[in-house]
Amino acid sequence: MVRLEFHDPSGTIEIKRPHAARIPALAGKRIGFVSNEQWQAYRMLPLLKALLETDFPGIEVLPIDAFPQGNAVIGSEETAALVKASAVDAVVIGNAA
Amino acid sequence: MTNAVAGLGLAPDAAMVTFPIEMFLPGSDIGLVEARKQEFYDGLTRWRSPLAGAGAGEPPMLRVEGTSVEDTFARANHLMLSNRWGDGLPLWPPTRERVDWILRGTAEARRRKLGTFPPRGGVTTVESCAIALAMAGGRPEYLPVLVAVVEAFLDPESGSETLQAASGSAFPVVIVNGPIGARIRLNAGFGCLGPDPQRPAGASIGRALRLLQQNLGGALPGIGTMANYGGLRHTNVVFAEDEASLPAGWAPHGTERHGFAPGTSSISLAFANGAVNIRRRGAKKETPEEDALQGMHRMADFMRVPNMAGLAGYEHGTPGILMIPGVVAQTMVGLGWTKASIREFLWEHSRIPAEALRRAGGPAWIEIDTSKVVRESLALDPWPITAQPENFVIVVAGGGHPTNSYWLQGYSPGVVGRRIELPAAFESLLAEAERDLGPE
Numbered sequence: 001m002v003r004l005e006f007h008d009p010s011g012t013i014e015i016k017r018p019h020a021a022r023i024p025a026l027a028g029k030r031i032g033f034v035s036n037e038q039w040q041a042y043r044m045l046p047l048l049k050a051l052l053e054t055d056f057p058g059i060e061v062l063p064i065d066a067f068p069q070g071n072a073v074i075g076s077e078e079t080a081a082l083v084k085a086s087a088v089d090a091v092v093i094g095n096a097a
Numbered sequence: 098m099t100n101a102v103a104g105l106g107l108a109p110d111a112a113m114v115t116f117p118i119e120m121f122l123p124g125s126d127i128g129l130v131e132a133r134k135q136e137f138y139d140g141l142t143r144w145r146s147p148l149a150g151a152g153a154g155e156p157p158m159l160r161v162e163g164t165s166v167e168d169t170f171a172r173a174n175h176l177m178l179s180n181r182w183g184d185g186l187p188l189w190p191p192t193r194e195r196v197d198w199i200l201r202g203t204a205e206a207r208r209r210k211l212g213t214f215p216p217r218g219g220v221t222t223v224e225s226c227a228i229a230l231a232m233a234g235g236r237p238e239y240l241p242v243l244v245a246v247v248e249a250f251l252d253p254e255s256g257s258e259t260l261q262a263a264s265g266s267a268f269p270v271v272i273v274n275g276p277i278g279a280r281i282r283l284n285a286g287f288g289c290l291g292p293d294p295q296r297p298a299g300a301s302i303g304r305a306l307r308l309l310q311q312n313l314g315g316a317l318p319g320i321g322t323m324a325n326y327g328g329l330r331h332t333n334v335v336f337a338e339d340e341a342s343l344p345a346g347w348a349p350h351g352t353e354r355h356g357f358a359p360g361t362s363s364i365s366l367a368f369a370n371g372a373v374n375i376r377r378r379g380a381k382k383e384t385p386e387e388d389a390l391q392g393m394h395r396m397a398d399f400m401r402v403p404n405m406a407g408l409a410g411y412e413h414g415t416p417g418i419l420m421i422p423g424v425v426a427q428t429m430v431g432l433g434w435t436k437a438s439i440r441e442f443l444w445e446h447s448r449i450p451a452e453a454l455r456r457a458g459g460p461a462w463i464e465i466d467t468s469k470v471v472r473e474s475l476a477l478d479p480w481p482i483t484a485q486p487e488n489f490v491i492v493v494a495g496g497g498h499p500t501n502s503y504w505l506q507g508y509s510p511g512v513v514g515r516r517i518e519l520p521a522a523f524e525s526l527l528a529e530a531e532r533d534l535g536p537e
Contacts, residue, residue, distance in 0.1 A: 001162045002163050002164070002165060002166055002168070002169040003160065003161070003169070004163075004169050004172075004190055005158045005159065005160050006159050006173065006190040006191045006192045006193070007158060007191045007192075007196060008157065008158070008159055009177070009182050009228050009229065009313075010156065010182065010219065010313065011155075011156070011220050011221070011222075011225055011312070011313050012156065012220045013148060013217065013220070014218055014220050019110075019146055022141065022143060022144055022145075023141060023142055024142065026138060026141060031141070037465075039121040040121050040127065044120075044127050044130050047127060048130055048134070048137060051130070051131060051134045051137075052138075055134070055138075071465060071467065072467040073467075090141045092141070095121060
């Protein structure tokens with residue numbers, strides 16, 4: 001038999017950004033949307049907002065345009081500060097394709 | 098889709114709900130949002146990163162056994178392809194011996210970290226580069242170039258995080274300046290973008306970069322990269338500027354764009370999403386002046402397109418890389434053209450009339466751009482394809498023949514340069530290359 005040993009080229013992974021803790025339940029929570037207004041976000045995110053409001057009593061879902069929209073601004077520090085100041089418990093970001 | 102989201106700046110392992118592309122098209126049925134609403138709810142409440150706890154330790158060496166050398170080589174290739182570590186062409190298994198041989202091309206520690214390859218986040222070291230170069234059929238003397246290229250690629254200014262995921266089929270373009278180009282047989286002349294058995298450096302270095310983009314960066318077709326077409330990605334584009342043919346007074350690209358002293362071995366990295374050959378010379382009895390002017394108009398005409406992907410480099414990047422043969426550059430200088438006047442001409446004559454831009458839907462893309470300079474450019478009629486003439490990259494390269502020039506259309510937020518660092522034993526590596534490849 002001929003044997004060959006070689007390096008795994010996929011290397012190792014480094015996770016640099018920790019994720020926010022999940023919220024235990026959605027009922028009674030305050031949820032926001034950050035939209036880039038791309039890829040049918042203008043239709044999909046309002047549908048998801050309506051579903052959340054239907055399925056979870058006491059939930060407050062902010063309007064889709066509560067925060068600045070568009071690829072140009074959703075990644076900015078200003079938008080992040082607005083999200084933080086809004087005291088939402090969680091945000092949904094969309095859309096990418 | 099995971100990495101496509103990371104292209105927007107999110108972590109590669111972020112909680113996501115993914116759908117078939119059809120749902121993202123105008124007029125689509127979005128009923129799946131309701132059918133899969135629980136996934137959104139779980140993402141907000143119960144989700145945990147699939148990569149939590151990952152990253153500890155090096156992966157173990159891989160082993161294959163076969164009944165013969167050929168059988169073992171085939172099994173190694175099958176293992177790499179089935180793990181999605183290749184490009185479909187035969188690979189050199191990166192054995193310890195081959196990788197150590199490649200590492201002779203650097204004086205740097207093999208574990209020196211160059212960064213993490215976006216968006217997957219693979220830890221990228223000098224050894225990672227050597228492994229990729231080994232797989233790509235490379236040689237030790239190519240390693241200093243690849244390390245410099247990877248450093249530039251991982252510089253956020255390059256825009257590589259978006260490039261890696263985007264649908265635009267962009268590919269890296271590497272221009273090498275300084276003496277190292279000729280010394281490692283990096284082609285600057287005839288067929289400099291194509292295969293050349295006597296000058297394989299560009300293909301190997303570019304292929305190694307591609308393998309890093311996939312294996313560490315996760316840019317796999319339809320999974321990590323949404324590139325519709327992915328052209329020129331087997332080897333990317335790696336060539337040397339033909340500095341020996343530069344007209345008097347023309348600085349090498351590395352000096353002009355990045356400020357490296359003439360004679361410095363360096364790389365310059367940009368991204369492009371198109372490549373086209375331009376028939377530059379005239380066909381009848383044009384005077385030299387007519388021939389030059391018609392060629393300039395023809396090149397500008399090729400550039401006058403609504404390349405909305407190019408907006409990423411509108412302000413600080415480049416609308417593209419124009420390659421012209423040395424014989425053409427020298428002739429034009431003899432006629433009174435300068436590099437600055439060539440750029441001015443191209444900038445002026447590649448402008449798009451506002452009406453043409455409007456009918457192509459250009460204003461919508463310009464209005465949503467992140468750059469204020471881009472948004473404000475909409476007031477200009479005709480609309481310039483880049484903010485300033487200096488953004489055009491013009492390099493002297495290609496065979497010594499006046500007929501064609503070559504335009505690599507830009508998709509490049511930045512043009513990033515790096516100096517190439519050579520090991521003390523570089524001369525002996527070149528002697529070995531001469532022995533292995535034969536006289537040039």
